[in-house]
Amino acid sequence: METKKAIIERKSVRAYSSEQIKDEELNALLTVANTAPVAGGAYKTMHLTVVQNPDILTKIREMYQSASGAKSDVLYGAPTLIIVSGKRDFDETALFANVGCIIENMSLAAYDMGLGSVFSWATGTILPTQTELVKELGISDDFKPLAGLAVGYPAKELPKRVKMSEIETNYIR
Ligand SMILES: Cc1cc2nc3c(=O)[nH]c(=O)nc-3n(C[C@H](O)[C@H](O)[C@H](O)COP(=O)(O)O)c2cc1C
Secondary structure (H helix, E strand, C coil), X not given: CXXXXXXXXXXXXXXXXXXXXXXXXXXXXXXXXXXXXXHHHCHHHEEEEEECCHHHHHHHHHHHHHHHCCCCCCCCCCCEEEEEEEECCCCHHHHHHHHHHHHHHHHHHHHHCCCEEEEEHHHHHHHXXXXXXXXXXXXXXXXXXXXEEEEECECCXXXXXXXXXXXXXXXXX
């Protein structure tokens, strides 16, 4: 019952407090990342990078701004970014599906713990072109950063979904 409630209520958060999340909370997120379904059970095709160093987060923000021309903060002030990378020699569609499962697991667990989070496709689109920064992030050449999850305490009250989205559905009965 509670799981369903979290799935229905979770919303993306785009304004964070600067307070860092607790290590227990981070570890809980990493646990559910590691319990996400992954194609073929090939967990070794995925890699996670936890970025909490303020200087590196600033580099990522600035890199995004200069690459995209955007003035806004791609991480919305979140103090933690978890980057999900995938093995370059594995089927890319499967890797992206894995990213979705891993990130959704973490964002639901974040919501459950009162943390905000937002799926950051944006970081994944820009990071692979930034070879020096990727090296600094400790991501080996065999892996490509695909997307990230920005996480932190919400600047305001944790938002809750009030209106259901409607994916067009047809029935064959
Ligand atoms: C694959 C994927 C990529 C996304 N990329 C971004 C992103 O780069 N930046 C962002 O602010 N939100 C991003 N989002 C969040 C969506 O915009 C958001 O989930 C959607 O609008 C529904 O809102 P909700 O999460 O509040 O329910 C992404 C979501 C998904 C599933």
